Amino acid sequence: MKVLKFGGTSVGSVDSIKQVIGILENNLANGEKIAVVFSAMGGVTNRLIEIGKMAAAGNGEYIEFLKVVEERHFVIVRGLINVKSQSSTFAAVRGLFNELGDILKGVSWIRELSTRTMDLIMSFGERLSTLVITEILKSKGIAAEFCDARQIIRTNETYGMGDVNFAVTNQLILEYFARASALQCVTGFIASTSEGITTTLGRGGSDYTASILGAALDADSIEIWTDVDGMMTADPRKVHNAFTIPSISYAEAMELSHFGAKVIYPPSLQPAFAKNITLKVLNTFNVDFEGTYVQKNANKKDFPITGISSIDEIALVNIQGSGMIGVAGISGRLFTALSHNDISVILISQASSEHSICFSIDPRDANKASEVLEKEFASEITYGYIDSITIEKNLSIIAIVGEGMKKSTGVSGKLFSVLGKNGINVVATAQGSSELNISVVISKSDLSKALNAIHGVFFHSETRSLNLFIVGVGLIGSTLLEQVRKQNKYLREEKFLNLNIAGLSNTKKMLLDPDGIGSAHWKERIDGEGVKTSLPAFVQRMIELNLPNSVFVDCTSDKDIVQYYNMLLDASISVVTPNKVANSGSYAEYISLQRTALKRGVKFLYETNVGAGLPIINTIQGLMASGDKFLKIEAILSGTLSYIFNSFGPGIKFVDVVKEAKAQGFTEPDPRDDLSGADVARKILILAREVGVPLESEDVKVAQLLPANCLAAPTVEAFFNELVISDDYFANLQSDAEANGEKLRYIATLENGKAVVELRTVNQQHPFYTLSGSDNIVSFTTERYKDRPLVIKGPGAGAEVTASGVFADIMSISSYLG
């Protein structure tokens, strides 16, 4: 025996009822013995309540509203019963509406609507839907029978939420079903008193009907057919990656629904739970989908938690004072006072100091709660034993739920860590000793971000998103986007990571799209949909979007952009950049960025500031963190100059080599920055700071490589002209070196706290002699690498290696976020 229940959406339209009939036919074809419970058509119950209230208020318009409800039922009859057999069903439906019309007329005359009458009015919803569907089934040749649950479910006189008398009800059900042979179509939600007065069963009423029936009849299972794919790991409207929970325990389902998951209302399923009946939550519109099994003991899960739910809007009441410490009975009085005033408490937290108790309630009860408590504790407040009762609003609760967290360590650590890394402040927290649920109260504005971030870390094999906001889509930015495009499939499939390009900007246009711009057609999208660039607007929008796991990627060489880094880090957004401006500005600014990132638990990564993708900064940071001391750094840090000195020679014009370096993507957007030594000076300055030497840019001694005329060139074009004029100068430098069997190298040195950048010649014995292309080389002499220095060497400029260094920084943030 199996009991099926179909909710309002399942019986709400011609198409959905066709689905329902298909499901019933399948069951019957398989020889299943079934009973089926129906809710009212979607929206009808609320409409009937509204109509009842209108009638009670003397608003004659209720008649029109009632006609609309009637027509909805007629549409179903017309759509699903052939014309010849329609008339008797029409007559029956009309009969019910006439009866309802009379009741409403009475209500409008006496202008009074008791809960008892409201129950009667509401009962028409289920009576109509069930009647119509029974007739449809009969017209299809199925032996079906309308069963008015008022005959078989007995409650007391608590209207609106009848208390079921199970002894009588079970007896009535057994007797009724013993007599029945056809398929019973049972009205959900309604019942009657022993006097035969109509009552209803309250929230989740039709599920309750199914559960009462299933329990009385010892059903093997109960199927709750709804319009979603079972119970999900989180609300799919808030978390895109939410997925169906295949198996959940009663207790878990209970916890999830307490915190807002609305697919089923487990208290109404209690009779079935008590008899250990398996429940399935299935989707009428996705019949083949497995749905969710709700059982006493759920199957073992792949994840440490089962689901996440939330209540969007709560108020937090805090009551504190020294008089509460060690005084028995305060919390007893507190919660008694609340319960006497029908204020239900969602979450309670008390610190072991007993100095304060905080609890959350529906914000609509906030004023009442404050009045009630001020009255209850009036004398304690007067004598100063209780200092204050405060109420904070605009808060939400998130609960992570799962039997899997019992006795398993690290779950709360993971929860608080992901909230912290995303800059989400936890206002209050509670964990029941059942270890089934950990709840946190957070600001409402962080709700979506928090849900997504939490879902991402706990349901790891589901794809997590890192939201990238990239400013600068020139050489490096566009190469990065191309690398992301090529790597996307691998990252999704192997690392379950989605790099979501949520924002892009160049100097002309910007585009922000939290759903993703995509790394394939970003050019078309920014051109087509982008708006005029405004860096402050870009940053503000990013902060407003408040997406979890956000990373700002600055691929410009802009000076103004760096003023936003601090603000972004402070908003818990990580920053990745190849742009050297921030780290080579004032030392105070450099330190401030490091501190803000540390304080907020986010990352500020800039490996490509020195040596492009070569692991120079990471190596230093590793050595520094592990306690090594730097004695000397000697390095070639300009890919451009390296390339120039490796390629220039007899028969080649110096200016052409410089142009080639630019064409190869080695130079700065303005190549004068490379040839003037400014770029190398910035890099050795950054390295000095990384090894703990607090230099300012003016402390770096730069010996000029360029003759004065080149240095004075006001534009890039003029600069190239001056290089042509100075060709002999460069040719002589080169030939003089070669004559001595040496090579030109532009070398940066840091020793004894002093940084120097100069053009030198090195002979064959020197480790810097054998370089090619855009190679950089860095030699670190430290206390641990004293006899032989630690050397890092390789291409230190170019679009691919730089973009890949930026990419690696982004990936390390992804691992950090977990």
Ligand SMILES: NC(=O)C1=CN([C@@H]2O[C@H](COP(=O)(O)OP(=O)(O)OC[C@H]3O[C@@H](n4cnc5c(N)ncnc54)[C@H](OP(=O)(O)O)[C@@H]3O)[C@@H](O)[C@H]2O)C=CC1
């Ligand atoms: N080339 C290399 O080997 C290495 C480069 N780097 C660094 O990488 C960074 C980028 O270099 P590269 O890609 O060559 O530079 P490009 O000049 O090619 O690109 C810069 C991009 O930034 C955009 N941009 C500049 N200012 C702003 C602003 N205020 N708002 C919005 N967008 C802006 C530009 O827009 P538009 O297209 O409209 O001009 C362009 O898209 C530089 O900081 C450089 O030092 C670091 C290591 C190695």
Ligand SMILES: N[C@@H](CC=O)C(=O)O
């Ligand atoms: N222009 C730079 C690029 C890397 O920072 C260089 O030539 O090294």
Ligand code: NA
């Ligand atoms: Na690097």
